[in-house]
Amino acid sequence: xxxxxxxxxxxxxxxxxxxxxxxxxxxxxxxxxxxxxxxxxxxxxxxxxxxxxxxxxxxxxxxxxxxxxxxxxxxxxxxxxxxxxxxxxxxxxxxxxxxxxxxxxxxxxxxxxxxxxxxxxxxxxxxxxxxxxxxxxxxxxxxxxxxxxxxxxxxxxxxxxxxxxxxxxxxxxxxxxxxxxxxxxxxxxxxxxxxxxxxxxxxxxxxxxxxxxxxxxxxxxxxxxxxxxxxxxxxxxxxxxxxxxxxxxxxxxxxxxxxxxxxxxxxxxxxxxxxxxxxxxxxxxxxxxxxxxxxxxxxxxxxxxxxxxxxxxxxxxxxxxxxxxxxxxxxxxxxxxxxxxxxxxxxxxxxxxxxxxxxxxxxxxxxxxxxxxxxxxxxxxxxxxxxxxxxxxxxxxxxxxxxxxxxxxxxxxxxxxxxxxxxxxxxxxxxxxxxxxxxxxxxxxxxxxxxxxxxxxxxxxxxxxxxxxxxx
Amino acid sequence: xxxxxxxxxxxxxxxxxxxxxxxxxxxxxxxxxxxxxxxxxxxxxxxxxxxxxxxxxxxxxxxxxxxxxxxxxxxxxxxxxxxxxxxxxxxxxxxxxxxxxxxxxxxxxxx
Numbered sequence: 001x002x003x004x005x006x007x008x009x010x011x012x013x014x015x016x017x018x019x020x021x022x023x024x025x026x027x028x029x030x031x032x033x034x035x036x037x038x039x040x041x042x043x044x045x046x047x048x049x050x051x052x053x054x055x056x057x058x059x060x061x062x063x064x065x066x067x068x069x070x071x072x073x074x075x076x077x078x079x080x081x082x083x084x085x086x087x088x089x090x091x092x093x094x095x096x097x098x099x100x101x102x103x104x105x106x107x108x109x110x111x112x113x114x115x116x117x118x119x120x121x122x123x124x125x126x127x128x129x130x131x132x133x134x135x136x137x138x139x140x141x142x143x144x145x146x147x148x149x150x151x152x153x154x155x156x157x158x159x160x161x162x163x164x165x166x167x168x169x170x171x172x173x174x175x176x177x178x179x180x181x182x183x184x185x186x187x188x189x190x191x192x193x194x195x196x197x198x199x200x201x202x203x204x205x206x207x208x209x210x211x212x213x214x215x216x217x218x219x220x221x222x223x224x225x226x227x228x229x230x231x232x233x234x235x236x237x238x239x240x241x242x243x244x245x246x247x248x249x250x251x252x253x254x255x256x257x258x259x260x261x262x263x264x265x266x267x268x269x270x271x272x273x274x275x276x277x278x279x280x281x282x283x284x285x286x287x288x289x290x291x292x293x294x295x296x297x298x299x300x301x302x303x304x305x306x307x308x309x310x311x312x313x314x315x316x317x318x319x320x321x322x323x324x325x326x327x328x329x330x331x332x333x334x335x336x337x338x339x340x341x342x343x344x345x346x347x348x349x350x351x352x353x354x355x356x357x358x359x360x361x362x363x364x365x366x367x368x369x370x371x372x373x374x375x376x377x378x379x380x381x382x383x384x385x386x387x388x389x390x391x392x393x394x395x396x397x398x399x400x401x402x403x404x405x406x407x408x409x410x411x412x413x414x415x416x417x418x419x420x421x422x423x424x425x426x427x428x429x430x431x432x433x434x435x436x437x438x439x440x441x442x443x444x445x446x447x448x449x450x451x452x453x454x455x456x457x458x459x460x461x462x463x464x465x466x467x468x469x470x471x472x
Numbered sequence: 473x474x475x476x477x478x479x480x481x482x483x484x485x486x487x488x489x490x491x492x493x494x495x496x497x498x499x500x501x502x503x504x505x506x507x508x509x510x511x512x513x514x515x516x517x518x519x520x521x522x523x524x525x526x527x528x529x530x531x532x533x534x535x536x537x538x539x540x541x542x543x544x545x546x547x548x549x550x551x552x553x554x555x556x557x558x559x560x561x562x563x564x565x566x567x568x569x570x571x572x573x574x575x576x577x578x579x580x581x582x583x
Contacts, residue, residue: 099551193532206530235537236530304514315491322492324564329557334571336492344494352493357507359491360479370514375527377517382528415509431531456532 001025005071005165005219009112012070015059019052019070019114026072026116029163038138039148039158041077042085043117048072051114058112065112068226072116073108074158074167078125079210080199081105081115088201089133090123092346093327102199103234104168104210104227111226116164119154123348124318125175125203127151128420131411132350142184142446146404149179149420155213156183166223167213172204173306174399174424176211177436181399181449184438186220186466187213189424191456192431193238195224196231204313205236207306207428217437217467221245224459240457248460249467254288256465259392261453262293263300264423270402272442277398280439280450283472284396284465294388294395298380299426305381306425307418308361308374314351315358321346353414382430389455394465398423399436399449423451433459437466479508 001008002025011017027045034040055065075081078088080098087093105115122132130138130153140148141161148157152169156179159167169176171189180187188211195210202208212223228242260281265274285291323329323342330345332338347355361370388395401422410417427434433456436449450469454462484504488495495503549562558565 096555099547099554191532193534232539236532236534238532238534298520301517301520304517307510308514323557324566326555327557332567335566335569338567339492340494343492347493352495353503353506355491355493356484356487356503357510359487360483360507360511363487363490369518370511372527373517373522374514375529376522376525377520378528378531379525380520380522382531414506415513418510429531 001029001162001165004215005068006222008165009067009069009071012055012059013064019055020049022070023048023052023072023114023116026164029161030117033161033163036139036144037141037157037161038136039119039154039161039163040074040117041087041089041120041135041154044084044115048114048116055112055114067111067222068108069112071113071166072164073113073223074117074119074155074164075105075115076121076152076155076167076169077118078121078170078201079104079168080201084115084118086118086201087134088124089121089135090346090348090351091134091328092321092342096327098199100199103196103229103231105199107227107229113226119152119158119167121154122151123351124201124314125151125170125172126314126350126354128174128178128417129405129411130154130179131407132348134348137407140183140404143404143444146406146446147182149182149400149404151175151179152187152213153179156180156185156187159183159185159213159215165215166219168210168227169213170200170208170210171428172207172310173428174421176213177424177434177449177451178400178420180213181436181438181447182404184447185213185215186217186435186437187211188220188224188435189427189433190224190228190459191238191433193236194228194242194433194459196229196234196237198231198233202317204310205317206313207310217463217470218246218249220435221249221463238457243460245459245463248463251464252288253284253464253468256289256461257391257393258284258289258291258465259294259388259395260291261299261395261397262295263297264397268401268419268422269398270442272403273398273401273448276440276442276448277396277450280469281396283469287468287472289465289468292391294392296384296388296426298377298384301377302381302426302429303418303422305374305377306421306429307357308370309378311354311358312361312371313358315355315362318351318355350414378429381426385426385430385432385455393454393461395453397451397453399451403442403444403446403448427453432456433462435462435466437469439469479504479511
């Protein structure tokens with residue numbers, strides 16, 4: 001797309017451009033590029049054309065379709081839209097048609113957006129490369145021989161390739177921010193509870209959060225403003241209203257206290273990435289912010305805690321795929337054998353590994369040593385963040401320890417794949433908001449993302465700092 | 473965890489059974505190595521003193537989340553059943569839950 005969501009929506013609302021033109025442009029881009037990139041699991045051509053025509057009729061009648069008038073939005077394929085296949089890139093949900101809309105879909109459509117398609121992902125959002133998809137991997141538009149990151153790799157690649165101005169992803173341990181960084185776009189994970197998860201297929205319920213992926217910070221702010229809301233259908237939804245994020249994007253960061261997280265620089269982080277983060281610190285300083293170094297010591301245990309907690313919750317959430325009520329069923333002579341045959345054929349390797357790990361961590365004799373201990377470490381991470389935020393408004397860190405890696409490089413070594421999330425996991429465990437913003441390039445001319453972290457409910461500060469980096 | 477707790481092939485086979493997954497011998501071996509790697513890495517949290525620390529199960533504490541008890545629209549029975557792999561008389565149909573082996577079944581029948 002040649003223009004961003006903010007500009008396009010303004011044109012559609014004023015009648016300067018039609019929603020049909022915008023949607024046709026997006027469909028044409030998908031047709032031209034997705035053969036190579038494979039970002040989409042499904043493209044909703046007819047449905048989006050009909051919807052765009054409705055929006056144009058509204059404009060012709062003098063009605064305002066809303067802040068996202070005519071804007072194509074791609075949904076990660078774990079977000080339900082009524083009657084639209086939702087597979088989580090898993091064989092076990094092949095052919096399933098959800099009977100209802102996710103709350104984010106209702107809100108997007110009420111704001112005038114057009115759901116353009118469903119995007120590829122690591123199966124059930126478990127992965128950091130989109131290689132663990134039953135439909136095959138997505139390619140990084142910046143270098144087709146490299147992964148787009150994951151698990152929201154399809155959403156990030158679709159925006160990076162200009163096939164849609166906006167996409168939604170879900171982030172459990174970094175699945176919005178890491179692919180955004182690897183594809184050179186913006187990805188925001190809001191505070192846990194800020195956006196309703198009603199209609200998001202559950203992976204790890206105490207961590208999952210929906211957020212936007214966009215080409216720039218203002219578009220991400222616009223999309224998050226639309227989807228952030230209290231929802232009685234999600235009991236974890238936060239009642240507090242969200243500050244205007246578009247106003248925050250315009251804000252001066254003079255005097256803002258920024259903490260550079262020293263624990264996430266140096267060992268384990270590639271030199272080119274560290275260099276860009278230090279450059280981001282200098283850029284914020286030049287914009288008037290006060291940058292200081294800060295340590296959040298227990299975050300070095302975050303990866304361990306996460307890879308016990310998330311699989312434990314996943315093993316429980318994925319127990320529902322038993323071949324009884326929806327999705328795949330493989331025949332068996334009794335119900336238990338049918339359950340086993342269905343799950344064995346329906347789940348890929350990574351999902352099986354996480355279910356096994358989680359079941360083990362929750363089993364008798366290991367619960368206290370693994371699961372409960374990890375939950376206590378989670379408390380320590382939150383305490384250390386609280387201490388850091390006594391002297392800082394926001395924190396600065398890398399998003400990913402490296403630029404986009406090659407296909408096959410990590411897929412057979414789970415621990416090296418899990419390490420891809422080392423910088424994003426801490427704010428997930430704490431339930432805090434964080435955003436990844438492209439900030440120059442590293443090895444091979446590939447994009448590097450830097451991360452702004454903020455205390456709970458402080459998305460406005462996070463967007464202000466992110467926008468300052470974008471302007472730098 | 474310390475090495476005496478290292479996950480074994482038997483543990484992996486047992487956990488697969490609990491999780492309703494069938495794994496081949498090759499998969500059991502491969503998963504044992506891979507899960508042991510992850511658990512070895514996770515053993516770094518053992519050294520942390522967490523005696524006085526409460527566990528966090530939910531990062532943003534909200535309590536007593538209730539809505540008013542008003543009936544509203546819900547999925548119809550047809551909608552709820554529409555995605556079922558096998559449906560009969562307004563219910564999901566599954567294969568038998570209990571299967572008698574031939575001898576013990578005959579014995580059970582006589583009682």
